[in-house]
Amino acid sequence: xxxxxxxxxFVISGPSGVGKGTLKDRLLARQEGIEYSISATxxxxxxxxxxxxxxxxxxxxxxxxxxxSGDFLEWAVVYDxxxxxxRRFVLDNLNQGKDVLLEIDIQGARQIRERYPEGVFxxxxxxxxxxxxxxxxxxxxxxxxxxxxxxxxxxxEMAEIVNYDYAVINDDLEYTTLKLSAIITAERCKxxxxxxxxxIGTAFDQQTDxxx
Amino acid sequence: xxxxxxxxxFVISGPSGVGKGTLKDRLLARQEGIEYSISATxxxxxxxxxxxxxxxxxxxxxxxxxxxSGDFLEWAVVYDxxxxxxRRFVLDNLNQGKDVLLEIDIQGARQIRERYPEGVFxxxxxxxxxxxxxxxxxxxxxxxxxxxxxxxxxxxEMAEIVNYDYAVINDDLEYTTLKLSAIITAERCKxxxxxxxxxIGTAFDQQTDxxx
Numbered sequence: 001x002x003x004x005x006x007x008x009x010f011v012i013s014g015p016s017g018v019g020k021g022t023l024k025d026r027l028l029a030r031q032e033g034i035e036y037s038i039s040a041t042x043x044x045x046x047x048x049x050x051x052x053x054x055x056x057x058x059x060x061x062x063x064x065x066x067x068x069s070g071d072f073l074e075w076a077v078v079y080d081x082x083x084x085x086x087r088r089f090v091l092d093n094l095n096q097g098k099d100v101l102l103e104i105d106i107q108g109a110r111q112i113r114e115r116y117p118e119g120v121f122x123x124x125x126x127x128x129x130x131x132x133x134x135x136x137x138x139x140x141x142x143x144x145x146x147x148x149x150x151x152x153x154x155x156x157e158m159a160e161i162v163n164y165d166y167a168v169i170n171d172d173l174e175y176t177t178l179k180l181s182a183i184i185t186a187e188r189c190k191x192x193x194x195x196x197x198x199x200i201g202t203a204f205d206q207q208t209d210x211x212x
Numbered sequence: 213x214x215x216x217x218x219x220x221x222f223v224i225s226g227p228s229g230v231g232k233g234t235l236k237d238r239l240l241a242r243q244e245g246i247e248y249s250i251s252a253t254x255x256x257x258x259x260x261x262x263x264x265x266x267x268x269x270x271x272x273x274x275x276x277x278x279x280x281s282g283d284f285l286e287w288a289v290v291y292d293x294x295x296x297x298x299r300r301f302v303l304d305n306l307n308q309g310k311d312v313l314l315e316i317d318i319q320g321a322r323q324i325r326e327r328y329p330e331g332v333f334x335x336x337x338x339x340x341x342x343x344x345x346x347x348x349x350x351x352x353x354x355x356x357x358x359x360x361x362x363x364x365x366x367x368x369e370m371a372e373i374v375n376y377d378y379a380v381i382n383d384d385l386e387y388t389t390l391k392l393s394a395i396i397t398a399e400r401c402k403x404x405x406x407x408x409x410x411x412i413g414t415a416f417d418q419q420t421d422x423x424x
Contacts, residue, residue: 123403166401179401186398189378189391191335 005194007094008187009116010034011102012180013109014124015157016150017136019170023124024103026177031184034099037090040066043081046141056086074104074111079146083108099184106157113163120187122180123164127171129154217406219306220399221328222246223314224392225321226336227369228362229348231382235336236315238389243396246311249302251320252278255293258353268298286316286323291358295320311396318369325375332399334392335376339383341366 012027014020028036040056042063051057058066063082067075073091075084085102093100102112112119126132132154136147161167166183170176187193224239226232240248252268254275263269270278275294279287285303287296297314305312314324324331338344344366348359373379378395382388399405 122401161403164403166398167403167406168401179397182394182397183401185391185394186378189334189380189395191373191376191379194379 005097007096007098007100008184008193009090009094009100009102009112009119010184010187011104011109011112011119011121012124013104013106013121013164014170015126015132015154016105017132017139018124018126019135019173019176020103020124022173023170023176023180024101026173027180027184028101030177031181034101034184035089035093037085037093037100037102039083039085039102039104040072041081041083043079043083058082073115074108076105076107076111078105078107079149085112099188106160110160110163120183121164121166122183123161123167124176125158125161125167125169127169217309219308219310219312220396220405221302221306221312221314221324221331222396222399223316223321223324223331223333224336225316225318225333225376226382227338227344227366228317229344229351230336230338231347231385231388232315232336234385235382235388235392236313238385239392239396240313242389243393246313246396247301247305249297249305249312249314251295251297251314251316252284253293253295255291255295270294285327286320288317288319288323290317290319291361297324311400318372322372322375332395333376333378334395335373335379336388337370337373337379337381339381 012020012024024036028034038052038054038056040058040063042058042060043055045051045055045057049055049057060082063075063084066072066084066086067082071087072084073087075082077083083105085104085108090100090102102108104112109121113121126135129151133147133151136142136150142150168176168179168183224232224236236248240246250264250266250268252270252275254270254272255267257263257267257269261267261269272294275287275296278284278296278298279294283299284296285299287294289295295317297316297320302312302314314320316324321333325333338347341363345359345363348354348362354362380388380391380395
């Protein structure tokens with residue numbers, strides 16, 4: 001939108017089963033000018049998932065080699081699988097002035113916040129624990145044991161909200177998508193985004209074809 | 213939206229002729245749950261304006277009495293006329309948890325910022341000085357002398373942007389309204405809005421009919 005402006009990193013996170021993935025897809029379909037950062041993982045591919053689209057599916061030794069080379073912006077072990085965000089894609093886009101969207105688990109978001117606090121952190125919350133349990137069961141992707149494990153972290157995960165910039169309750173997919181889209185639009189209008197080192201006048205001139 | 217939550221004060225400002233009034237009308241028609249604070253003024257009523265709708269039109273002695281009684285949240289003299297924001301309407305609504313919209317000139321916004329820094333300040337900028345001059349002439353409400361006077365403050369007024377939270381260039385009415393609406397929606401999702409003194413869990417429970 002602005003020449004010379006640095007891209008904004010938007011991080012969507014929240015408990016597993018809250019609907020982050022669906023929201024991310026709907027958001028990308030609606031919102032222009034944002035690049036999605038595809039995560040890498042060692043977890044098994046699920047039905048309908050495509051390598052390089054939903055995740056980069058890697059073998060453990062490969063993932064561990066990348067960790068050693070510092071190729072991840074963040075990585076974590078979640079339920080015995082590695083998850084990570086390849087560093088280069090994110091930083092290259094931000095430096096080129098493009099906004100980037102990350103959809104990651106809560107551990108990953110915490111690491112990103114430490115390393116890139118100027119990111120915009122959005123917590124997706126379920127309407128309730130009961131509703132979250134229902135969604136995890138309906139999704140049918142996890143064994144009852146894994147579901148129990150996920151839900152056992154509920155209070156601890158919800159307590160993370162205080163470290164986020166925004167929190168949105170996912171009680172209605174369409175309305176929640178609209179809120180996420182509004183957050184992106186609003187953040188792009190923030191004065192701090194286009195002040196930086198330049199004079200404001202210069203920054204504004206870059207937004208329009210007419211000179212002052 | 214949230215029981216116990218304090219209302220948010222949204223302040224829209226910018227140079228005269230930039231389109232604040234039109235944008236405010238469009239925004240109010242689109243955005244739910246926001247109360248518009250009607251300003252008081254001693255300037256002459258323009259064609260089509262209604263007392264108590266567009267402004268409270270007051271005589272100078274009456275306005276000065278209200279100043280003396282501390283009845284204004286801010287007041288200013290602009291081009292020989294008084295403008296002011298009646299205090300009670302704004303504070304009562306905020307305390308009842310209702311969001312309030314103010315559309316005021318730059319001097320007024322500066323005073324509000326000093327007295328109510330937790331407000332959300334949005335600067336409406338024209339695409340350029342040339343465009344602003346064109347709009348003031350097309351509006352046909354001011355004499356060439358008044359227009360010249362207004363434009364002479366352009367650089368000074370634009371320099372105020374750095375004190376605002378958001379800045380939106382009004383180059384397209386529909387798109388600008390959408391951005392303003394997005395800012396309101398996004399601000400309502402900010403974590404700081406519903407943390408306050410309460411536990412986050414309590415605040416979230418108030419957003420939904422289901423208990424945890």
